[in-house]
Amino acid sequence: MSAATVLRFDSIGARSTSCTDVRTAALVTPLREAETNADIGSIVSYRAKEAIYFEGDPAGRVFEITAGIVKLFKLTADGRCQVTGFLYPGQYFGFERNDEHSQTAEALTSTTLRSFTLAKLERLAGRDPAVQQQLLEAVRSQLLSTQDHLLLLGRKTAQEKLSSFLLRISEVVAGSGGDGSRFEIPMSRTEIADYLGLTTETVSRCFSRLKDRGLLSFTDARHITIRDIDRLLALSEEDEGTFAH
Amino acid sequence: MSAATVLRFDSIGARSTSCTDVRTAALVTPLREAETNADIGSIVSYRAKEAIYFEGDPAGRVFEITAGIVKLFKLTADGRCQVTGFLYPGQYFGFERNDEHSQTAEALTSTTLRSFTLAKLERLAGRDPAVQQQLLEAVRSQLLSTQDHLLLLGRKTAQEKLSSFLLRISEVVAGSGGDGSRFEIPMSRTEIADYLGLTTETVSRCFSRLKDRGLLSFTDARHITIRDIDRLLALSEEDEGTFAH
DNA sequence: CGGTGCTTTGAGCATACTCAACATCAGTGG
């Protein structure tokens, strides 16, 4: 296998057209421009697995992802984990309700962020409606993805969950200029499980079953090739529990 | 039982201090004021169970709830339903990504809305940063609740889901000036199930179990009294599967 | 009254979980 043809997620955001789609690209611009004038953003880098902030930490900064992937997650009192999102370049996070973070943010891959203090951002937004507008757009877009995630967690089977997940990654990769049918999965089985509301064992079994059925193949656990995207698409929406196999 | 002491959800929003909390109250103000000047909002009323818009309809209006409760939900191709939120007075909905609604909005109770065309709202927001600011606040707040909902759907047991749900209603009622320990549940068992990612049978069984354990009591299926809020709180977060019963 | 819709309860089952063993791989030090 030629490793060069496999898009590595670490490189997303390092290229010139790094954003998921046209809309996302549009989001990045206003704050960039504003920052050039007002110098409110500072650059921060994190290595893979480093925490950016913890649930319970005082909030006060908003972050924009420049490169890399950020994992957001919440924990129950007894340690169960729910990943609320994997965020890609162009997306914002750090907004909170009560001056306290309601979840933990962690760098999934090595990551570069632009960080803004909330106070400065608000001041800037008051002067420039375009900034405010694009912030609203960003949060709105995240709300809509999160609502899709609700349907996935509440009403989809394990097989459907994993298929939907893989298709979403495929879209992100394709939108970043990579090959949507051959890519690296940047998260561990545990992280996938915590995103899909499953256990690692179930995730692993579903992967194996997709492989057995010829819908995809592996080079190793983190590098897959989608062999039949149409059947994968069908699996992501249909129950099909009664027949087939 | 004295029906008069039971807060009816239909009346939420009809009172002067109708909002969930101080923050929500603050949200309502700017658009109200702006509207007085610009006359961009129009009042619409819906009876219980009436649809406001359907998944797939062209989007173009944003709604603010004046009175009543709105149910938002998404459907899979084969008809499974996930309720993404029950919205109360002061909350906004109708924002979408692609000029097309990604979910259905339905009046749960009789409901009054103020409706704004997106175009006019954007024009207004461009002129008045405060409007934009409060819109952002509203969407941000909804995103955070939706993230809590993710944890509930992905990582909580049926018992924990129902307990969390009841406590949330209790908070809303208490915040609206009602009695947080004695109230009407404004949604059917099916709607609760579709919100919690369960079946009606499981919801019903969990209710019965809470009753048997003395944590709450019924007058009828829709009217409950919470008898032991501390144990309910404990149940909403702990698994406790290994011992007790 | 007899309908109709919603809710509750019961019995059996299936999907996904738990517990456990084994495989694989990377890093480390003998």
Add this chain to the structure above:
DNA sequence: CCACTGATGTTGAGTATGCTCAAAGCACCG
């Protein structure tokens, strides 16, 4: 260079939580 270790992933066996199917209870209403 290879054995050791720890982290990660896969597979198996048995189980439990919540689902399905079915019937009965209950309230509201003509």
